[in-house]
Amino acid sequence: xxxxxxxTVVMVxxxxxxxxxxxxxxxxIPAGKGCVVPNDWFAANPHPMTPAxxxxxxxxxxxTYPEWFLVHSPAEIAxxxxxxTTTTFPYMSHVRQLWQSYGIVYDQIKATFxxxxxxHVMIWVIxxxxxxxxxxxxxxxxxxxxxxxxxxxxxxxxxDKFNAQFTQDYVDFIRELPWYEFDFTSRISRLFSxxxxxxxxxxxxxxxxxxxxxxxxxKAGYGYLIKLGTKAxxxxxxxxxxxxxxxxxxxxxxxxxxLKTYPDESALLLLPRYEAFNPAASALxxxxxxxxxxxxxxxxxxxxxxxxxxxxxxxxxFRVVFTQPVLxxxxxxxxxLVTTVGRLNKTIRYVQEQHVTIEHVYDY
Amino acid sequence: MRLKDKLPLSYLLFxxxxxxxxxxxxxxxxxxxxxxxxxxxxxxxxxxxxxxxILYPLLxxxxxxxxxxxxxxxxxxxxxxxxxxxxVLGALWLIYWLGFKKGDNRANRFGTIPNExxxxxxxxxxSLIPHLKTQERIINDxxxxxxxxxxxxxxxxxTEELQExxxxxxxxxxxxxxxxxxxxxxxxxHSLHIDMRGLNQVIHFxxxxxxxxxxxxxxxxDIQRFIDPHDLSIKIMQTYANFTVGGALSVNCHxxxxxxxxxxxxxxxxxxxxxxxxxVYASRTENPDLFFGTIGCYNGLGIIVTAELDLEENLxxxxxxxxLPYTDxxxxxxxxxxxxxxxxxxxGDMYPxxxxxxxxxxxxxxxxxxxxxxxxxxxxxxYPLERYFMWAFTETMLGKWRREHVxxxxxYLTTPxxxxxxxxxxxxxxxxxxxxxxxxxxxxxxxxxxRHFEVFARKxxxxxNRYNVNVINVSVRHALPDQGSYxxxxxxxxxxxVVYYKQRTNDVAKNAVAIWTRELIDAVLSVEGAYYxxxxxxxxxxxxxxxxxxxxxxxxxxxKLDPDFRFHNILWxxxxxxxxx
Numbered sequence: 001x002x003x004x005x006x007x008t009v010v011m012v013x014x015x016x017x018x019x020x021x022x023x024x025x026x027x028x029i030p031a032g033k034g035c036v037v038p039n040d041w042f043a044a045n046p047h048p049m050t051p052a053x054x055x056x057x058x059x060x061x062x063x064t065y066p067e068w069f070l071v072h073s074p075a076e077i078a079x080x081x082x083x084x085t086t087t088t089f090p091y092m093s094h095v096r097q098l099w100q101s102y103g104i105v106y107d108q109i110k111a112t113f114x115x116x117x118x119x120h121v122m123i124w125v126i127x128x129x130x131x132x133x134x135x136x137x138x139x140x141x142x143x144x145x146x147x148x149x150x151x152x153x154x155x156x157x158x159x160d161k162f163n164a165q166f167t168q169d170y171v172d173f174i175r176e177l178p179w180y181e182f183d184f185t186s187r188i189s190r191l192f193s194x195x196x197x198x199x200x201x202x203x204x205x206x207x208x209x210x211x212x213x214x215x216x217x218x219k220a221g222y223g224y225l226i227k228l229g230t231k232a233x234x235x236x237x238x239x240x241x242x243x244x245x246x247x248x249x250x251x252x253x254x255x256x257x258x259l260k261t262y263p264d265e266s267a268l269l270l271l272p273r274y275e276a277f278n279p280a281a282s283a284l285x286x287x288x289x290x291x292x293x294x295x296x297x298x299x300x301x302x303x304x305x306x307x308x309x310x311x312x313x314x315x316x317x318f319r320v321v322f323t324q325p326v327l328x329x330x331x332x333x334x335x336x337l338v339t340t341v342g343r344l345n346k347t348i349r350y351v352q353e354q355h356v357t358i359e360h361v362y363d364y
Numbered sequence: 365m366r367l368k369d370k371l372p373l374s375y376l377l378f379x380x381x382x383x384x385x386x387x388x389x390x391x392x393x394x395x396x397x398x399x400x401x402x403x404x405x406x407x408x409x410x411x412x413x414x415x416x417x418i419l420y421p422l423l424x425x426x427x428x429x430x431x432x433x434x435x436x437x438x439x440x441x442x443x444x445x446x447x448x449x450x451x452v453l454g455a456l457w458l459i460y461w462l463g464f465k466k467g468d469n470r471a472n473r474f475g476t477i478p479n480e481x482x483x484x485x486x487x488x489x490x491s492l493i494p495h496l497k498t499q500e501r502i503i504n505d506x507x508x509x510x511x512x513x514x515x516x517x518x519x520x521x522x523t524e525e526l527q528e529x530x531x532x533x534x535x536x537x538x539x540x541x542x543x544x545x546x547x548x549x550x551x552x553x554h555s556l557h558i559d560m561r562g563l564n565q566v567i568h569f570x571x572x573x574x575x576x577x578x579x580x581x582x583x584x585x586d587i588q589r590f591i592d593p594h595d596l597s598i599k600i601m602q603t604y605a606n607f608t609v610g611g612a613l614s615v616n617c618h619x620x621x622x623x624x625x626x627x628x629x630x631x632x633x634x635x636x637x638x639x640x641x642x643x644v645y646a647s648r649t650e651n652p653d654l655f656f657g658t659i660g661c662y663n664g665l666g667i668i669v670t671a672e673l674d675l676e677e678n679l680x681x682x683x684x685x686x687x688l689p690y691t692d693x694x695x696x697x698x699x700x701x702x703x704x705x706x707x708x709x710x711x712g713d714m715y716p717x718x719x720x721x722x723x724x725x726x727x728x729x730x731x732x733x734x735x736x737x738x739x740x741x742x743x744x745x746x747y748p749l750e751r752y753f754m755w756a757f758t759e760t761m762l763g764k765w766r767r768e769h770v771x772x773x774x775x776y777l778t779t780p781x782x783x784x785x786x787x788x789x790x791x792x793x794x795x796x797x798x799x800x801x802x803x804x805x806x807x808x809x810x811x812x813x814x815r816h817f818e819v820f821a822r823k824x825x826x827x828x829n830r831y832n833v834n835v836i837n838v839s840v841r842h843a844l845p846d847q848g849s850y851x852x853x854x855x856x857x858x859x860x861x862v863v864y865y866k867q868r869t870n871d872v873a874k875n876a877v878a879i880w881t882r883e884l885i886d887a888v889l890s891v892e893g894a895y896y897x898x899x900x901x902x903x904x905x906x907x908x909x910x911x912x913x914x915x916x917x918x919x920x921x922x923x924k925l926d927p928d929f930r931f932h933n934i935l936w937x938x939x940x941x942x943x944x945x
Binding site for chain 1: 373391395401404406420449451
């Protein structure tokens, strides 16, 4: 029977064509073709004042974006899960946003920096894992979840509430620590203790228990393996970011330490890394501080903000790299901006004046 | 026609019967999911989200149906799908079962091995004549070129029943088995057609004496299945195992065996039902006239009801080959193959359209482990690759060139090792085209004394090229002489030229075939050879008698044993009493 292989090839091709056609829908809009960052913003810092063990590669501000997207994305899911079941969440669009934005940030640095193999491999691993996870979820939700989903997709079962809580806790956790450290195992028993066995929407309850149990077990197992792999392949990450400022303010923001003051009044500060870097850096900017070095760099620095759709900033202190609509919050978009360490304070202040939220500062 | 054949895709997607292998499962899954995606997207975009719900019953049914078939393949019932309800482990287990676990390598309670045919290709039981409520049926052979209306079809299940029928009826009788002859040798207009396929029992078998006695409606493949567990193999048979023993005996067939020849050389005795209803035992020593007048004599004297056949050891054989010009073939054959005790099968393929190059293929005895998993030829539901090659060789530009210089060299890259039984177990189905309505594949065969090989090869090539005959292959085999049979085609040591060609089915084409066939017969007669009779009866009476000088003796015997001319078929109608029609 030759009919089946022929029809299969035809249908697969048709599906690919349809998928790519849908891809034209604007999920990530680059500000321009190729690199949009002025060349001199990439000039390396020849003699960093920052101690060598606090210096990190300058291209990492861009390369950390895909990683952080995998925090922004669960954050969006957690937000969405408060009012809707996650059955209707646009998982596949997030997959596209991930890979599209990875392509754009790589476009910015590929001419200036040598290929950072270790970092790219890490991005591929987490990117592919997430793609598989989201694809499985999208498939499952389309085929099964959709059939048990309550009308209007409201959160009515204990299980969907449990999911909302779990998703939120998970996001809060991964803002500070690697995802594989999350305690999925204890959630498995809580899934059964915190939800009723019987009740209205019984089929939905069973189906969600099945789905959540599967997710927790798989993630617990996968997390365990990744933890082993990461320990073997990568060094333990530093949890602080060293910053050189022109002048330390009289009162330091919380979680910030003064390490050293130089004769010209400039100072070496130790700020928390990752999620808490943004509030600390913003507080310093509000104090009128100018940054000289962040993790040993004084070159280009990436930050993302969440702004209304109609916000189109045009300032000499920063450039827009790309924008991404926040799909579950119509009217809101993520704007990726690139500035330099020296212009960061002005950029922060301008953005805050515009009442636009800084989502994250990518501190290398 | 079964749903399976008529709507294979619907059968696959919406019924849970039967088995499918891993490849089919992956393919059909890709088909289901991509189709679902396409339809889902289209409905969602053009009609609305609600419309997509109509896809779910179809999706669910097809997923369950295909998964059930795959579970059947590993001998589990479809209820095992419920294992998916166990989170994680159930799903993983199911993924392994459905996607990766190899299917049973034998038939199980859910069916035969996927893509494996349940049985060898068979001809029908005689097709009904539309709008007629009589007993008349159309009896046709495998080529579909020879439809004959017979008065009735009788299917005996015991020798006594058959005897009774012959005794109590008058009028013409025609006899058929597998009906793989190609010129109407199994039917005659308005005769009572006896379909022998019900008489298919093994009557006696002795492993020690290497002998088997069978009813002649049995097929060679059935005998192979019977004797294979005893490590025995049929001494002489043709390459294709679909035929019935009775049919093969009546045409005195041959195979590719070395050191043997016509089938008659492996027959110890037969029992023949004569026109008067008597059953007569015949061997070389007892009733030799009947023995030599029935084997290879196309049911002229009576019906062969049982036969006692020689068996041989079932050895492993390894394929070796040599490509050479046809001018070197006879000396190569005589020097290295003819008396080589290691050679079990041999044939030489002549490449059309020039017929100057040959590939001599020999299967030699080996103690190595066979490269095939099964001892007998596994049967397949379809032969898409074979069908494609046949089409490409016969219908495309440079098709024959590609076969000689691209396809065959690739096919001969490996060195297969088969069992003797395996290598004699081919299914005619592999030769079947999609349809035989417009074009059909037909065989002819010419027997040439060994010393005249080259002369005939040249003449044959010239005739084929002059008439633009679409020859697929000419396979040369060797046979030792058969000095007994009245219609012996190997009166001395011969090479058999088996010609496989393609022809159109319209009258003009049939006529053209008749013309070049007669010319080819003249060519073979000029080298003291013979042509083979199970094919279309294009030869003139003069050619027939020149090729078969003892035919008149057989005719005399027929007059004596079948005085009322009861046993008919196209051959007898043409050459014995042509005025009778």
